[in-house]
Amino acid sequence: ADSFRICSGDFVELNPNRIGADLVFQWEPQSLFGSSSNLINPIIRVDSSQFVSYTAQGDSLCPSSGRIWIEVLKIDTSSYNFYFPEIACIQDSAQIYFSGDTALFKEWIISEPNATDTILTNVDTFHINFSDTGFYSVSLIVEDSLGCIDTLTKSIRIDLPLAIAQFEASAPGCGDSVLVILEDKTINR
Secondary structure, three states, X not given: OEEEEEEOOOEEEOOOOOOOOOOEEEEEOHHHHHHHOOOOOOEEEOXXXXXXXXEEEOOOOOOEEEEEEEEEEOOOHHHEEEOXXXXXXXXXXXXXXXXXXXXXXXXXXXXXXXXXXXXXXXXXXXXXXXXXXXXXXXXXXXXXXXXXXXXXXXXXXXXXXXXXXXXXXXXXXXXXOOOEEEEEEEOOO
């Protein structure tokens, strides 16, 4: 049987060689091919490794049948990750660092509020400054030596610090009123 490899999520066009002008094809499994099951060169998306079968019928009474093994390659998502803080405040900064298979090609997309995305390639560590409120996200796009691609994205929302009131109270005596003095304070962490 013929065989080939594709990356998870990719489409593949099946192109038979040495075809006659009057051939009629039937591809199986029907659930994978849908309405393209009778095309000479259907385009399909295969999510897991499997065989596909075909039958070609021409002017001769004898059909030709065969099958093709399609191996779906996936990047092992447990082989990489990156640190991104879960909590941070405005004016904080964080060091983002990659952990995992160093043979992977890495592209980082850093999205910050009110700014154009920043793209970094093949770096393992960098800093991000949370200088504005809003959503920050970092996407890591990895590519292995076979050309298979996967993406991991992490986000954080940066708000203004909470303002709380610090107060003092004097102990009341019988019939006395209580005096409360409020003083605005800001918590940075």
